[in-house]
Amino acid sequence: MPDEVKWTFPGATAAILPSLRTLCGNDEGKLKTTDNGNGSFDCVCLVPATNAPAGSSSTTAASGADSAPTSSSAIVSSMIAATATPTNFDYNEHLIPLKSGHSISKGWTSWTGHEPKGVTWHWTAGKTIESCRELLGGPDAKRKGEASAHYCVGRSYDEGVDIYVGLENRSWHAGVEQKLRWDGKGSNSHTKGSRSTIGVETVNVGYARSGFPAKSDWIEVADTNCKWVMKVQPWTDEQMNMMIDVGKRIIARWPQIRVRDHHGHHDICPGYKSDVGGFDFARLLRGIYDDDSIFDVWTPLQSVESRQRALIELGYDLGKWADDGHWGDYSAKALEDFQRDSNSTVIGYWTTFTNWAVYDAFEVKGLSLSNLSN
Known part of the structure; x- marks a missing residue:
């Protein structure tokens, strides 16, 4: 058994923090917290193996604990979901400053009831998470003031997941040439993606083209216009696991987001965008919602x-x-x-x-x- 295992606790309240410190052996260096700005915290704990349940591995906790259990076993029993997602990877913060001139807006608007209405999934059209980070992440992003996303999910556990915008704020990830909103109804300037949904980039080169020849395992899928058939790079197993974990974080904070509230950039901007054609939404959503009965309509x-x-x-x-x-x-x-x-x-x-x-x-x-x- 390893000396330590990693547990992540999305949406924990301040009341739970003392118990998390205890769980981490009172070593402040082993507890990382991100303030969500609404009284909740996303926490990552390196837990001494002696404090972890027998046979446990890195795991995502259930969210919303609002009282402090008195022991590590109580924490685990009250916070860890029965079916947890491995988190053998890191979340890396490259946060965009909440300042004028940056691709971020404060809060969610009254047009959506001050909450996000869905999740828009994207592909980066590039090979690495570093290239996405250079374009979208941090205070000096190349597309500063133009575009951003809440997360970017790498292709491997080594790349991990980048966080550019916290879930309490809006990223500028969709809106240009947008025809439909999160529920398939017509969109307008108040309901475009950058004002209504959480944006998640996934590292994927997208469809085969010059410089990116298709391989034998690439996915063949018709575009939204039904006239062009693309061959799309598949997402890796490690990447799918990380996307599931990201999705669990999102619905832990915003539980009103349900299965049909997930879509691709191409779904709300058909005819303009092609990402994420061929995406395995069924596998993703079954993992996020722990529900194998979700039908594969894709x-x-x-x-x-x-x-x-x-x-x-x-x-x-x-x-x-x-x-x-x-x-x-x-x-x-x-x-x-x-x-x-x-x-x-x-x-x-x-x-x-x-x-x-x-x-x-x-x-x-x-x-x-x-x-x-x-």
Whole structure:
């Protein structure tokens, strides 16, 4: 067993801090706290192995403890989730100053009830977390005053996770050419991503292009316009674990954010952005919410053919071309008709919100998305 194991406690209140110090053997150097500005703290403890439960490893705690347990075992039993996520990595702060001229805004606005409404996931289009940090993180970011994010998740535990903006404030991560808001409804200047959602960058080169040739394991997925098929770099297992941990931190602080409140940059800015096409949202969300029953509405609808088959199953006429894999006028009209019939925003792009609407329509008809790839 190692001499120490690492526990992270998102959203702990001040009352718990003395007990966390005890848990860390009263060694201030082994307790790192980040003040969230609302009376809660994100804490990381290096716990002596003798204080940790038998067989334990680095773990994320359940959030919201508001009283101080009297022993390390009580802390663990009251704060550690039954199914915890490994945290064999570090959160590294490169905070953007909350000052004029920087890509950060204080608090959440009255337009969203003074809370974030969802999480927008991005890819960096680069190879390393260092390149993202240079662009977005800290007081001297290259895109200072232009763009930012709350987090950036590296590709390995060695890279870890960067924090640029605390969850109490807004990062400038989306808004240009934004058509839809967090729930798929039409957006405006008050509901754009930088004013309504938490932004998470993930280190990923994105789609294959000059200088970034596709490898055999890259993901093939149709873009939101259904006319361009991309090949996208997959996310690593370590990266997915870190993203799950980030997601748990987010919902620990903002528990109103539920499964359908997660989306990609391409979902709210279709036709302008392509990130994060091909993203394994099902795996991510099952991990964040500890719920394996969350249905994968993304993978069955990644191809043009499967999207056409879904529309045909729902009774829409695609003419003699049917599911030929070419998105023509009949397919475009069928999509707009479906969006209208399902009370979705009629936009003509296929997004995560379309996936959920198709899933709901299939449920009503007793159909299964799983059959679309057959």
